Amino acid sequence: MTVKKYILIIGGFAIVAAIYLLLTFRPWHKEPPKPVLPDVSEPIQEVEPEKYVSPIDFAALQAENPDIYGWLDIPDTDISYPLLQSQEDDTFYLSHDAYKNYSSAGSLFTEHRYNKNDMTDPVTVVYGHHQNDGSMFGTLQQTFSDPESFAAHKNIVIYLPDRELRYQVRAALPYDNRHILYQYDFYDTQSYSDFLYSVYNTRALGINYAEQVMEPDDSLLVLSTCLKGNRKNRFLVLATLEQTVPESSTVK
Numbered sequence: 001m002t003v004k005k006y007i008l009i010i011g012g013f014a015i016v017a018a019i020y021l022l023l024t025f026r027p028w029h030k031e032p033p034k035p036v037l038p039d040v041s042e043p044i045q046e047v048e049p050e051k052y053v054s055p056i057d058f059a060a061l062q063a064e065n066p067d068i069y070g071w072l073d074i075p076d077t078d079i080s081y082p083l084l085q086s087q088e089d090d091t092f093y094l095s096h097d098a099y100k101n102y103s104s105a106g107s108l109f110t111e112h113r114y115n116k117n118d119m120t121d122p123v124t125v126v127y128g129h130h131q132n133d134g135s136m137f138g139t140l141q142q143t144f145s146d147p148e149s150f151a152a153h154k155n156i157v158i159y160l161p162d163r164e165l166r167y168q169v170r171a172a173l174p175y176d177n178r179h180i181l182y183q184y185d186f187y188d189t190q191s192y193s194d195f196l197y198s199v200y201n202t203r204a205l206g207i208n209y210a211e212q213v214m215e216p217d218d219s220l221l222v223l224s225t226c227l228k229g230n231r232k233n234r235f236l237v238l239a240t241l242e243q244t245v246p247e248s249s250t251v252k
Helices: 003-024 058-064 140-145 147-152 189-200
Strands: 068-073 080-084 123-127 155-160 163-175 220-227 230-245
Touching: 058 068, 140 147, 140 163, 140 220, 140 230, 155 220, 163 189, 163 220
Parallel strands: 123 220
Antiparallel strands: 068 080, 068 155, 155 163, 163 230, 220 230
16 A cells, blocks of 8 residues: 555545544533423422512523523423524524524524414424434434333423423324424314324324323424434424413413
8 A cells, every 4th residue: 555545544534533523522512501490290389470480590591592482391301401482583493502503403492483482372383303312302202102101201391481381291193294383273273173183193103192182272382303214204292281380370
């Protein structure tokens, strides 16, 4: 082997190693530290609105980025992240972290064209990447496609500055790639019913349903990520709002 070829081979390995490090080690990517959150396995005692104190320091988070409006937590999993919404570009947080730094992992986010950031829409869809390292919604399908794990993870909590919303998981399933909030008008009972019909009539591996069925008057949270094995389709987790803390908070 000539010296020139040897140098070319070594140089090629060096370039590959550099690209790998850039993709796997992202010193510019950072997320807010995960807070210590209360146990939500039991219903919380009544709290007066003026005495409610969020376990999330939203003042500090919003000082860094006003687009942070909530925090999503699935107890007993690694899924616990801020919720973001850009008022200008609904695709921004596909590729940016909670501090607006470029990140291939993106953030958990909702779209301002279809959802308000106070969680008062009949259906709110939260998007997140299925990351191979388990971050964002990387473990969502694994957690909710297994029947035993589905049964063990019934709760999802959305923390807002003035209240928290406690949801019960009702379904988890592979779904096609239609834009749910564009396809259906959830303020229309028939359209909402059509969506639920499509959910309950899906046939695929990895589907789980709770005993209590969803109704078109439920306040629904939908978590949406890429389907493992077919990234053109989606994996959805659907949960209904069961409790608002404080109870007197006004939520549709």
